[in-house]
Amino acid sequence: MNINFPFDPLKRAAEVESIVMQGDKRLYYRFRPAPYYGGIATADAVGCSFLCAYCWNYNRNLNPARFGDFYTPQQVSSKLLNIARRKSFKMFRISGAEPILGENSFNHLIDVIDIIFQNKPHSVFILETNGFILGCRTDLIEKLKFKNLRIRICLKGVDEESFELITGARKDFFAYPFKALKELEILGINTWPALMRDLFSHDQILLKLEKLLEDYKINAQLELESLEAYPFVLENMKRRKLKIFPFPTCL
Numbered sequence: 001m002n003i004n005f006p007f008d009p010l011k012r013a014a015e016v017e018s019i020v021m022q023g024d025k026r027l028y029y030r031f032r033p034a035p036y037y038g039g040i041a042t043a044d045a046v047g048c049s050f051l052c053a054y055c056w057n058y059n060r061n062l063n064p065a066r067f068g069d070f071y072t073p074q075q076v077s078s079k080l081l082n083i084a085r086r087k088s089f090k091m092f093r094i095s096g097a098e099p100i101l102g103e104n105s106f107n108h109l110i111d112v113i114d115i116i117f118q119n120k121p122h123s124v125f126i127l128e129t130n131g132f133i134l135g136c137r138t139d140l141i142e143k144l145k146f147k148n149l150r151i152r153i154c155l156k157g158v159d160e161e162s163f164e165l166i167t168g169a170r171k172d173f174f175a176y177p178f179k180a181l182k183e184l185e186i187l188g189i190n191t192w193p194a195l196m197r198d199l200f201s202h203d204q205i206l207l208k209l210e211k212l213l214e215d216y217k218i219n220a221q222l223e224l225e226s227l228e229a230y231p232f233v234l235e236n237m238k239r240r241k242l243k244i245f246p247f248p249t250c251l
Contacts, residue, residue, distance in 0.1 A: 020046060026076070091125075129151065
């Protein structure tokens with residue numbers, strides 16, 4: 001796909017969804033057990049509304065049509081449930097891409113979650129999302145009221161400028177993930193924000209992001225994640241003029 005930075009992420013989400021969805025089928029390139037969250041059955045998809053400089057799946061998300069095969073919700077759920085049985089896992093997720101690009105991919109996701117909970121009602125599904133489409137389409141959020149669904153909103157900046165640098169998306173779309181977080185909390189859905197800490201100084205996180213969460217009256221605790229500094233990630237960050245901040249070890 002040809003990309004001119006900064007881009008309109010709503011337009012990009014629609015374009016990507018048209019590539020990675022065929023009816024109720026979505027493109028996935030692998031299914032695996034992963035060590036995160038203490039052990040989780042993971043389906044790796046392709047396609048995102050953003051192009052984050054630090055993304056470990058950048059090349060697949062840049063050109064999603066080149067990777068993977070199409071799977072129905074039933075096929076995805078079956079593969080995840082088989083992994084969980086083999087490994088005695090109780091947790092599930094979709095990773096590697098943005099699960100929600102529009103209504104079609106959202107419905108695919110809902111079907112996957114629903115089938116898993118029908119088969120393992122006491123399991124937990126972790127929805128990892130940038131929250132962008134949920135912020136644009138807050139009407140979709142009501143459908144996420146599953147008892148054991150946990151939603152991790154991955155924030156991509158502490159202000160409009162850092163958001164545009166990191167994601168490649170226009171800075172005027174910065175606020176939408178915060179709108180999603182607030183609406184999720186209002187509906188009583190278990191959710192929390194996460195931020196890649198290594199791209200910001202401690203003061204930026206405390207003075208900008210935590211103030212913004214306070215302004216939106218978002219009560220969930222902020223999770224700080226660490227950068228996985230693959231060589232291609234560092235090269236992408238260099239091209240975007242992003243630097244790594246040493247994070248205080250005492251925190």
